[in-house]
Amino acid sequence: MPPTPQSAAATEAATSPATPAVGPYDALLLYSFGGPDKAEDVVPFLRNVTAGKGIPDERLEEVGEHYYQFGGKSPINEQNLALKAALEAELERRGIDLPVVWGNRNWAPYTTDAVDALERLGAKRAVALVTSAYSSYSGCRQYREDLAVTLRERGQLGAEGSTGVQFDKVRPYFNHPGFVQANIDAVADGYAALAAAGGAGDRARLVFVTHSIPDTMETASGLWHAPYSRQHESVAALVATAVSEKLGHDVAWDLAYCSRSGPPSQPWLEPDINDHLEALAADGVRDVVISPIGFISDHMEVAYDLDTEALATARELGITAVRAGTVGTREPFVRGLVDLVLERAALARGEKVVEDTAGDLPAVASACRTNCCLRRHEEPSGIPALCSEDMNQ
Numbered sequence: 001m002p003p004t005p006q007s008a009a010a011t012e013a014a015t016s017p018a019t020p021a022v023g024p025y026d027a028l029l030l031y032s033f034g035g036p037d038k039a040e041d042v043v044p045f046l047r048n049v050t051a052g053k054g055i056p057d058e059r060l061e062e063v064g065e066h067y068y069q070f071g072g073k074s075p076i077n078e079q080n081l082a083l084k085a086a087l088e089a090e091l092e093r094r095g096i097d098l099p100v101v102w103g104n105r106n107w108a109p110y111t112t113d114a115v116d117a118l119e120r121l122g123a124k125r126a127v128a129l130v131t132s133a134y135s136s137y138s139g140c141r142q143y144r145e146d147l148a149v150t151l152r153e154r155g156q157l158g159a160e161g162s163t164g165v166q167f168d169k170v171r172p173y174f175n176h177p178g179f180v181q182a183n184i185d186a187v188a189d190g191y192a193a194l195a196a197a198g199g200a201g202d203r204a205r206l207v208f209v210t211h212s213i214p215d216t217m218e219t220a221s222g223l224w225h226a227p228y229s230r231q232h233e234s235v236a237a238l239v240a241t242a243v244s245e246k247l248g249h250d251v252a253w254d255l256a257y258c259s260r261s262g263p264p265s266q267p268w269l270e271p272d273i274n275d276h277l278e279a280l281a282a283d284g285v286r287d288v289v290i291s292p293i294g295f296i297s298d299h300m301e302v303a304y305d306l307d308t309e310a311l312a313t314a315r316e317l318g319i320t321a322v323r324a325g326t327v328g329t330r331e332p333f334v335r336g337l338v339d340l341v342l343e344r345a346a347l348a349r350g351e352k353v354v355e356d357t358a359g360d361l362p363a364v365a366s367a368c369r370t371n372c373c374l375r376r377h378e379e380p381s382g383i384p385a386l387c388s389e390d391m392n393q
């Protein structure tokens with residue numbers, strides 16, 4: 001009997017590689033910021049976050065208030081668990097056998113708990129995926145330093161890097177097409193929500209928002225690639241253009257910042273979203289879609305600084321405003337993250353890779369350059385950082 005089309009396909013699948021190669025990696029570390037789960041966690045969490053940074057107590061109490069308004073529970077941990085489940089489902093869908101371990105810099109499960117979990121799995125070489133899309137000290141190097149410091153405390157840091165589990169990192173993914181597409185979809189949904197709230201989309205201002213950082217950190221972020229703010233401008237322009245095409249009218253947009261801290265004397269990236277809404281109101285803008293492209297999930301900076309504070313500011317100013325979603329577990333985003341893991345694996349195997357990017361900026365190097373994204377420009381911290389060209393290579 002001649003083979004049916006199905007059995008022919010099955011034979012082919014059996015003789016060609018059925019699943020995308022993820023070697024040399026044997027585990028994926030989903031590495032995040034962490035957040036408190038209950039009221040008693042808030043102060044210890046904030047102490048972890050601000051350890052050695054000299055943040056005044058008044059500011060700690062102020063930030064603590066944000067958390068207490070939500071019963072002391074940040075949404076971030078559940079959001080990371082949802083992302084972990086979505087990654088596991090996408091890996092399984094594509095037949096990729098790669099266990100996912102979750103860890104945080106500032107709350108349980110801590111970095112050292114994650115390394116324990118990786119060791120229990122017998123992992124030798126893990127690929128880390130951090131939950132910040134953009135490259136700066138706070139979104140990249142601080143994670144790499146905490147990995148190094150954790151290994152040092154465990155007695156597992158040699159001159160070349162880890163003597164235990166080896167770590168590489170997926171490149172900053174702000175300009176990966178999956179991240180950009182998920183933001184386009186979320187903003188399009190935001191325009192629909194604005195219409196449902198009685199706003200006028202055709203005259204609305206689209207305001208992209210990200211976490212402010214000190215000017216010094218912004219400068220330091222630009223040593224080896226486009227600086228932090230410029231990375232956002234690139235994504236914002238892409239999203240605004242795509243949404244404009246989708247809606248069939250021009251979309252005017254701006255980039256604003258939220259969540260600044262530190263002393264008022266220290267310059268941070270501006271304008272603050274609240275000040276910016278005031279300026280827009282003075283210009284006669286009555287409708288706003290806020291898109292938090294700087295964040296990947298609706299964690300506390302979004303739930304408090306945008307949904308609580310900025311939306312209240314808009315109301316006081318007589319602006320009809322909606323906050324568009326973050327990429328969360330949207331399909332193009334999760335699929336893109338798995339593509340990035342495969343890309344990193346191919347690079348680690350020494351294969352020639354053409355990085356998939358969207359917009360006018362090239363892919364940021366997967367192995368960070370020496371002194372990339374220091375906290376302050378030309379002021380090496382003396383803290384080792386993993387996943388760089390000079391460690392674990």
Ligand SMILES: CC1=C(CCC(=O)O)c2cc3nc(cc4[nH]c(cc5[nH]c(cc1n2)c(C)c5CCC(=O)O)c(CCC(=O)O)c4C)C(CCC(=O)O)=C3C
Nearest residue numbers: 033035049063074076131132138211213261295299300301
């Ligand atoms: C660029 C950036 C992201 C990346 C975007 C991303 O990853 O999404 C981010 C994420 C986050 N930041 C978070 C929370 C906090 N950040 C703080 C402090 C700071 N962040 C900074 C920058 C960033 N932060 C900076 C320059 C500081 C000043 C002190 C320092 O120089 O390090 C403080 C201390 C108190 C204060 O100063 O406000 C807290 C409590 C949470 C958790 C939210 C939750 O619990 O749901 C998340 C995801």
Ligand SMILES: [Fe+2]
Nearest residue numbers: 138211259301
């Ligand atoms: Fe932060």
